[in-house]
Structure formats: C-alpha cells, structure tokens
Amino acid sequence: MSEIRERIARRIAQELEDGDLVNLGIGMPTMVADYIPDNVRVIFQSENGFVGMGPRPPKGEEDPDLVNAGSEPVTIKTGGAFFDSATSFAIIRGGHLDATVLGALQVDQQGNLANWKIPGKLVPGMGGAMDLTVGARRVIVATTHTTRKDQSKILPECTLPLTAKGEVDLIVTEMAVFRVTDQGLLLEEIAEDSSLEEIKEKTAANFSLAEELKTFV
C-alpha cells in the first residue's frame, strides 16, 4: 500500500511547475511534496493560514502554533507568510492557486469529485475541499484505482454527494493517468506493471485512448 501511495505521489509531483502555488490535501496528497524535483520551486499553501510551508521539523522542534491543515507539525520557509482564514480562502477561490491535489471517494468521467460524505456512515465534513476544487486552476485527484473491496473508484457518474461539479482536470492512480476532457476521460499513461486490459477491467468509467500512450514508473 505504501508503495502504491508513493508511486501516485511521485507521478503527481511531475505535474507541478516551477513557481506554482499549490495546496495539497490531507493524506496521500501531502506526500507529493517529498517528490518535487530539485530544480522546481513550488510554494505550498496550508489553508489554515500560510504560504511557504516546509517539511516536518526535527523531533523536539515541533511548535503547536505551526501545523498543517491535518494538524501535523510543519515548518515555514524563508519568504513565507501567515494570514487569517478569510485571506487564505481568497487565495483559494480567487484564482491565485495554480493547483490542488485531493483524495477521492469517487471521481467520474464528467470531472465530478466526491470526497466528503458517505450518507449514514461517514460525515467528516468538507472542510476546505469544496473551495479548493472550485477555486484552484488545476485539480489533480490522487486516488487508488479501486476501493478495498476492489470496486472501481472511477465511475461513469458519482453516486456519493459531490464535492464539486466538473472541476477535476487529472486523475492519477497506481495504474493509470487520465485527463478529463470535454469529451470525457482520456487515458494518457499506464503504469509499467499494469496493462490496458487490467485498466479496462478495473475502470467502471468510459475512457478513450491518447494517441501516444506513455508508461510511468
């Protein structure tokens, strides 16, 4: 499982460009920060109120006033800044955020995302996810291809309550990279240990094939 998460995070890290302002969701998306190439400078936002977020501090140097949106101790880099939640979400909704990486319960071929509620079971709330999905210029979904029960998480249409409608741009799983286009999903890359047959079998959504199918590690 950790290998799968690392692969997804590593692939998404390649999507980020020098100078991008990026917000990473809680969980697997947070790992993307560990795989940014040295020659790419990305500024990370933490929606609880700062830009310039850096890695976890050494043990013993944690500061309870300096945590990410998942309550984990982090640091702030030189040039960073703190602000209140209104400014933080002005950054998110106002078109200032180049990309966000979010997890999914379900994502579909229209670019709809569901990741905040399983009615009757799990209702953690949307936190900042709805604002991030609507506001970020690029929305990248980081998700395992299937649920623990081996059901496809990439569907013709989400059945769970939506986080946002039609906002997802790219879906990265341990098997595949799909781009969401006006014509539906486009399979662009296949993981080196997967195959088109396996992806067809494990994807409930319809998708077409890119002219040049690439492989990712």
Next chain:
Amino acid sequence: MDKIVDKEKVKGLFADDQRLMIGGFIECGSPHKLIDLLLESGVRNLTLIGNDTGFDDQKAGQLVVEKRLSRVIASHIGTNKETGRQMNSGDLEVELVPQGTLVEQIRAGGAGLGGVLTPTGIGTPVADDSRIIEVEGREYLLAKPLRADLALIKAWKADSAGNLLYRHAARNFNPVMAMACDRVVVEAEEIVPAGEIDPNQVVTPGIFVDYILQNGEEE
C-alpha cells in the same frame, strides 16, 4: 475602560442558550483557557460557530464531549468522533458549511454585509437550501451573514487597549470572528501596556475587543 479582566468576570459573561464563535483550527489557535472557564461555568444549550469541533481528547472538543452544545455550524467534524455520534443520535444539530464560505459568512456578519456570493458548492448538496444568483453568466450561492453573542479569541500578544497580534498558524479564524460578535473576549499569552505594540503591526484593532484574560499561570 480597563479591558483586562479576571476569571470570575469572564465566567459571568456566559449564559445558557448563547451563540458563540470560538477561534481555532483543530485546537491550533483555540482559546483553551476560555473554554475551560466556559466548561466550569456549567452553561448549556449553546450554539457553536467554528471551523471544527476539535479533537475529542483535547480541549476544544470537550464542549461536545460534555454535551454543552445543541447546535454546531462548522466545516469539519471528522476529528471529534463524539460530534458524529451525537449528530447521528439526534442530540446535536450539525450544519456543515464549506470552510471558505463559513469564514466569509462571519466576515460579512462583522462587516455589515447582507451576505456574499460564492461559486463554492454549486452542483453539490450545499446548494440545496441556498439561493442561486447569476452574475455575469456565472452561478453563485448566496451565503448569509453570521453573527454571535460572544467571540472567544486566542491571541499571542495583546496590549491594554485590546490591540492583538497572533502567532503563526494560530491566527486562522480569530481575527475574523473578533469582528462579528456583540462582545469579544480574548485570551492572550502576553499582555503589554498600550503603545508597546507598533500600530503598524496590529492585526486586530483594539476597538473590536471588550475583555482580555491572561492565559498564563495564576497571578
């Protein structure tokens, strides 16, 4: 007016059925000392407006655990299992609001606005009970202003005039809530005489603040 008060004065501000805004983001920047006094005062049937309901084993989460709340307006309750439990049993009414919408509702409440128009939530269940207004071809939800009786705020440094500075990520909802409540109580790590905080650096102007409590050891 001297804004610096003691614990007993603070406790006297609390009453059953109040509507409270409490600053903080999952315990970071939460006014833990004020929450202690709120718990000690024994008041109940409160409405809490805040980002979340804390952790069930930490301070801000205790208002839920000790069943002092009847209604919560928040963006996230996943870190406090007791909130979900009481919501499912019908003991606690929970209204979930996108975080960016919540902070703008509070800002609107403090700024005298009739609400804000946000694209967040269009096409989701959040839109079900909202008015949709089209502006220049794009749909927005009308998010109405929120106000409360009392704000509980955590500051790093306060001067005796009530001017506030915050530390790191502990700022979050605090400065916005300080504008949106009839009375504002601040818990400060340090209190200094007026004039010691440079007016250029002030984050929350003292005119918003009614009461300041020192949060350190007993005097």
